[in-house]
Amino acid sequence: MIDVAPRTDGPTPQARPTDERGWWRDAVVYQVYPRSFADGDGDGTGDLPGIAARVPSLAELGVDAVWLSPFYPSPQRDGGYDVSDYCAVDPMFGTLADFDAVVEAAHAHGVRVIVDLVPNHCSSDHAMFQAALAAAPGSRERGHFHFRDGRGESGELPPNDWQSHFGGPAWTRVTEADGRPGQWYLHLFDPSQPDFNWDDDGVRAYFDDVLDFWLARGVDGFRVDVAHALVKAPGLPDWGGRADGASSPGFPGEDAPMFDQPGVHAVYERWRERLESWGPDRILCAEANVAPLARAAKWVRPREMHQAFNFAYLHAPWEADRLRSVIDESLAAFGGVGAPSTWVLSNHDVTRHATRFALLDGVHVDLGHGIRAGTPLDPALGERRARAAAALMTALPGAVYVYQGEELGLPEVLDIPDDARRDPYFLRSAGAVVGRDGCRVPIPWEADAPAYGFNDSGLSWLPQPETWRRYARDVQRADATSTLSLYTHALATRKTLALGSGSLVWVRTDEPAVLAFVNGEVLVVANLSDHPVAVGAEPVLLESVPSAVHDGQLAPDAVAWFHVPSHPA
Structure with missing residues (x-):
């Protein structure tokens, strides 16, 4: 029996904010991958007019902001994260006028706009890099990048042993x-x-201008790609550890010379000051994939960034003790510097959580690696756990990120033909690594429309499965028990009861696989076990699946919210 009133574990350490409360502290941010969200011109690729037309659906869902993955001019060798012009729109997505229309539509519906910024690297097509190739060694143009003489008798060996995230050396020799x-x-x-x-003054000045360009067009902030990688260790020393900087035997992640260098924080202090010159409510969010969470919290210290992605939570398995540990660590680490924690279950780089939680062997999927068709799965179990995970996440204090399509319960698409795959993980590994295409398939809007409402032509840059019909938004919108209805109800209740700006107090239970906590006037109980558990609180505010609470018991792999207004402070 879970009895909230007399037995609590005490509050999780949570520092109160040291600065004025901003909208981002408890925001729900919706990630749009433009190529796969909505296609306005019917060419099979999502675009900005498509996004603008679908803004009312985002407002109806109840999000506070939309984050747009890259839409800049790009040869698309890495899904737009290879930018050839930071102050323009790729024609495949539309025009600057189309971007302005997205901002106008979003703001008219009370939704803020965050854009992706990719400052660690650009496309080799970028004018600055082309100028560097044409210039002589030691020139100002080459100083914008990391050009080095090779090792060996005639410079035939790379300058150091660093490896690329996509496989092979992290160095290429030029002619x-x-x-x-x-x-x-x-x-x-x-x-x-x-x-x-980023030791180069010209690079820093260039990105000052990039920030100003988009701030002048009304954006409300920037999600900063690979935020921990901009500054490299002096001398670019060898590194025998993992390419992604994660710890491995003999090579602790904090020693990786290409990540988490002290000088990177001066960049974000400079950017924070620049954003505040445009107003107090423009924000920076770091994609800083470092561990432990205390390292990630360095990016959100006062005068730096406002948020940092919570990769520890993203990668947490469906296990009660691990989830509680990550929640505690997150609130303590981020709260310790006066910042909100963020919570996220999926994004454009990882296998969708409805499929991760369906794995029967319990193996967790590494970032970007994906899983293959034929992997033992229980899709019904994955969907049930995904709904429970959403109900748990949206009840936590802090900010929430939702990846497009997760509110529909979309699973990973596993059976994409090899000749249709586009991800460089897949291409550079000759198919050894499945990659991220499965979470980037264009999402379904209408069950009986061409391309399931993605456009009116039926074209799609990645093939959509026939199962998309049951997940279509119009079908789910008419079903009060759907995953879309769950998300809509959860976000509305979260906002009404101010759960995002609340605090968390754990409630002790007799079940090791059950989590329970109070946030404000809500008791949240998550049953991660394989059997029903007795619960003694009511009335029920939210259930992750219909009839999750029945005869005083909470079903397995389910979450429920209960109203407990009399809970002591």
Whole structure:
């Protein structure tokens, strides 16, 4: 029996904010992957007019902001994260006027707009890199990037042993103007994505102008891609550890010379000051994939960024003790610097959580690696757990990120033909790594429309499965028990009861696989066990599945919210 009143574990350590409360502290931010959200011109690729037309649906869902993944000019060798012009719109997505229309539509519906910024690297097509290739070694142009002479008798070896995230060396040798093999340039990702040199004054000034350009067009903030990688260790020393900087035997992540260098924080202090010159409510969110959470919290110290993604929560398995540990650690680490925690279950880089939670062998999926068709899965169990995970996440204090389609319960698409895949993880590994295409398939809007309402032509840059029909938004909107209805109800209740700005007090239970906590006037009980558990609180405010609470018991793999207005402070 779970009895909230007399037995609590005491509050999780949560520092009160040290600055004036901003909208981002408890915001619900919806991520749009533009290529796969909505297609306004019917060419099979999502675009800005499509986004603008669907803004009312986002407002109806109850989100506070929309985050747009890259829509800039790009050769699309890495899904737009290879930018060739930071102050324009790729024609495949529309025009600057179309972008302005998105901002106008969003603001008219009370939704803020955050845009992706990719400052660690650009496309090799970018004018600055092309100028560097044409310039001589030691020139100002090459100083914008990491050009180095090679090692070996004739410079035939890379300058160090760093490896690319996508496989192979993190260095590529260029051919100089006279035709001879020349210097090498650094790329932590694809060779078509050269890393900027953030020790260079010209690079810092360039991105000051980029920020100003988009702030002048009304954006409300920036999600900063690979925020922990901009500054490299002096001398670019060898590193025998993992390419992604995660800890491995003999190589602790905090020693990785390409990540989490002290100088990176000066960049964000400079940016914070610049954003505040445009007003007090423009924000920065860090994609800083470092561990432990105390390291990630460094990005949201006063005078730096406002939010940082919570990768520890994203990667947590469906296990009660691990989830409680991550929640405690998150609230303590971020709260310790006066910042809100963020919570996220899926994004454009990971297998969708409805499929991760369906894995029968319990193996967790590594970032970007994906899983193959034929992997043992229980889709019904995955869907049930995904709904429970959403109910748990939306009750937590802090900010919530929702990836497009998760509010529909979309699973990963596993059976994409090899010749249709586009992800560089898949292409550069010759198919050894499945990659991220399965979470980027265009989402369904109408069950009986061409391309399930993605457009009116039926074209789709990645193939949509026939199962998309049952997940379509129009079908779910008419069903009070659907995943869409669950999300809509949860977000509305979260806002009404101010759960995002609340605090968390754990409630002790007799079941090791059950989590229970109070946030404000809400008792949240999450049953992660394989059997029903007795609950003694009512009335029920929300259930992750219909009839989750029956005859005083909460069903397995289910979450319920109960109203407890008399809970002591």
